[in-house]
Amino acid sequence: MPVPLRRPKVWIALVCLLPLMRLIFLGIGGGLGANPIEFITHSTGTWTLVGLLVTLSVTPLRQLTGRADLIRYRRMLGLFTFFYACLHFVTYIWLDQFFDPAAIAKDIVKRPFITVGFTAFLLLIPLAVTSTHAMMRRLGRRWQQLHRLIYLIALLGVIHYLWLVKKDLTEPLIYGAVLTLLLVVRLPWGVTLMKMGRSRFVPASAGGRQGGERSAGRAQ
Amino acid sequence: MLIRQPDDILPSEITPPEIYRERRLFMQGMGALAAGAALGAAPEADAGTRLADVRASAIKLDEKRTPYKDVTTYNNFYEFGTGKGDPAENAGSLKTRPWSVAVEGEVRNPRIYDIDTLLKLAPLEERVYRMRCVEGWSMVIPWVGFPLREIIRRAEPTGNAKYVEFVTLNDPRQMPGQRSRVLDWPYVEGLRLDEAMHPLTLLAVGLYGEVLPNQNGAPIRLVVPWKYGFKSAKSIVKIRFVEKPPLTAWMVAAPKEYGFYSNVNPQVDHPRWSQAKERRIGEFFKRDTLMFNGYGAQVAQLYRGMDLQKFF
Numbered sequence: 257m258p259v260p261l262r263r264p265k266v267w268i269a270l271v272c273l274l275p276l277m278r279l280i281f282l283g284i285g286g287g288l289g290a291n292p293i294e295f296i297t298h299s300t301g302t303w304t305l306v307g308l309l310v311t312l313s314v315t316p317l318r319q320l321t322g323r324a325d326l327i328r329y330r331r332m333l334g335l336f337t338f339f340y341a342c343l344h345f346v347t348y349i350w351l352d353q354f355f356d357p358a359a360i361a362k363d364i365v366k367r368p369f370i371t372v373g374f375t376a377f378l379l380l381i382p383l384a385v386t387s388t389h390a391m392m393r394r395l396g397r398r399w400q401q402l403h404r405l406i407y408l409i410a411l412l413g414v415i416h417y418l419w420l421v422k423k424d425l426t427e428p429l430i431y432g433a434v435l436t437l438l439l440v441v442r443l444p445w446g447v448t449l450m451k452m453g454r455s456r457f458v459p460a461s462a463g464g465r466q467g468g469e470r471s472a473g474r475a476q
Numbered sequence: 477m478l479i480r481q482p483d484d485i486l487p488s489e490i491t492p493p494e495i496y497r498e499r500r501l502f503m504q505g506m507g508a509l510a511a512g513a514a515l516g517a518a519p520e521a522d523a524g525t526r527l528a529d530v531r532a533s534a535i536k537l538d539e540k541r542t543p544y545k546d547v548t549t550y551n552n553f554y555e556f557g558t559g560k561g562d563p564a565e566n567a568g569s570l571k572t573r574p575w576s577v578a579v580e581g582e583v584r585n586p587r588i589y590d591i592d593t594l595l596k597l598a599p600l601e602e603r604v605y606r607m608r609c610v611e612g613w614s615m616v617i618p619w620v621g622f623p624l625r626e627i628i629r630r631a632e633p634t635g636n637a638k639y640v641e642f643v644t645l646n647d648p649r650q651m652p653g654q655r656s657r658v659l660d661w662p663y664v665e666g667l668r669l670d671e672a673m674h675p676l677t678l679l680a681v682g683l684y685g686e687v688l689p690n691q692n693g694a695p696i697r698l699v700v701p702w703k704y705g706f707k708s709a710k711s712i713v714k715i716r717f718v719e720k721p722p723l724t725a726w727m728v729a730a731p732k733e734y735g736f737y738s739n740v741n742p743q744v745d746h747p748r749w750s751q752a753k754e755r756r757i758g759e760f761f762k763r764d765t766l767m768f769n770g771y772g773a774q775v776a777q778l779y780r781g782m783d784l785q786k787f788f
Contacts, residue, residue: 273639289561290550290757291613354761359753367749422611424558424658467558 268329272336275303276343287356293351300344305417305431307337308410312438318345319450331387334406338384345377376412379405410435490749503553521573521591523689527682530620533601534677538589542615546757548689552609553710554659555644555651556691562653563691565655570711572695579627581717582637587630591695595681598622602685603678605701608740608769614754619699620682625673628713633669637717641665641671642698642709659725665709666722666736667700675751676701676774679712702771735788739779740769744788 260266279299282288288295314330317323353360363370383403385391392399414435418428440446502533553563556570575591589597599618608614628640646662648654654661671677678699681688688694700707706726716722726734733747742752742765753762768775779787 281782290546290756291560293755351760359750363750364781366745369748384698422558423554426656445691 265329265332268332269336272307272333275299275340293347297344297347297352300340300347301417302386304337304340304344305410305413306411307333307340308406309431309434309438311337312406312410312435316438316441316450319447320454322454335384335387338380341380342378372412372419373416376409376416379409379412383409407439410438477525483769490493490699503564503704515695516560521687521695523687523694525687527600527620527685527687529600530685531599531601533603533770535603535613536617537604537606539604539606540758541618542757544684547683548616548618548691550757553653553693555653555661555663555711557653558658566652567690568696569582569643569652570690571591572690572711575587575713577696577712578714578716579631581641582632582634582713582719583717584632585630593714594627594696598626600681602681603699605626605676605678605700606769606771607701607705607764608754609749610704610706610734610738610746610751612749612751612754614756618684618758619680620685621678621680621699622695623675624698624755625675625676627679628669628673631717633717638669639718639721640667640669641714641716641718641722642667642712643714643716644709645711645713645718661725662727663709663725665698665724667707668721669717669719670778671700671775674775674778676771682695702740702768702775704740706734707738737779737784737787739784739788740765741767741784741788743767744785 279288279296283292311330311333314326314333318326348354349360353363358409364374365371383405386395386399386402387420393400414428414432418425421428441450504512530754549564551561551563552558552560553567556566557561571727573591577589577591578586578592579589582587600622602618602620604616604618606614642665644663645651646654648661667677678701679697680693680697682762683689683752688697690711693708693712696712697710698708698712722735724736726738727736740751745751754765755762768771
């Protein structure tokens, strides 16, 4: 196998690009249905939400599996989430509203679901900007405080979805339930539970080797 | 009732007689074919079967028709699921024969119509109407049907009949979407009697000259072109004349968002989104939504003196 293909990051990046590839292929093949703009808007929005939840599941997964090295993939997942959020936003500004500033401004102020979605998008920007190693070092402890915004952003994302559907709340509520779970396991007793789960299901030696000393560091 | 000739129909929109006659000949030919097929006991009720003897209506529209494929694969019919592709995917389980429609309530002649009797009740005509969904998209659809007033006239409403209620089939075995409690089944819609009597109000049995596909509300549905699409009840089994305004399915589901009238009105926004513009399926740029969906000349007088912000 060529060297790049041995790196998990390359594989993760390729998987993260699949939703975009799918849209492009469907677009070329005329498979976006009767209302392509709506299809693209919903698709990019859905994958932004999925990205948020996947990014938020890195920390619980580390605790559950004891694999502290999973942290190495979190930045990329977060940046892909931001990428899909940008696509979602551009779809709205360009394809849906066609750069009509008056209509967009009115929408943002008057439509609660747009207000909430737009706020979530704005809050993502500083997180993306400060995602570099240099920024992490510069901000120190404040970096983590800033990046806790992700909890609020994910919550706004779910509300954005919940408020836009006409009647069937099933899907937004599924996202809401997963988000609730991901937030609850971050509470102190949630963390304890996850660690207990690990000692139950993962052989002690494996858990100790991977998790032990490294998770005691700043990555926690 | 005085029926004013709508003033927005240009002479150019009326089919030239030679083409009209040619079309009739073609239809008669197709009709003969269909009759032949019927002798062989082939079901005439299936979607895609050409409807015989469809008259071209004077009510036309100089706008590009939405392709058949889009009309039949992108629509709302919650009885088959809440996604817009769901009806086309799941409506195969609906059986449109045998089918009957009960006409009852405040009428002198209540009656249960067999669908095949109903199809011959009045001459079928093609009506090309705009269809504006409350969600902000629109289509141009050539329906085939006859004015609802043909049934109302025969039913002879009593003085107590002020409103008409339409009820959709309620059978979760045929309509899988009804297994979910997303709406209070059966689907109920309603019109004021004068709205129901209006010549534009259509009972549709076909689309593009063919038998209505299940996903579009077969075997018989309402089409009220100046109101949001959900007012046009599909797969109707009951037409009931009543004194009080019927409580419609969407009024029960979200009373602050959906009123009884639900006329297309760019000035009255949905509480959660704007109704000023719409995306015509197949077009890139949004277009302005027209008052009463462009049928103001014909229907505005029904609402004279009413505060349409209040009676939304």
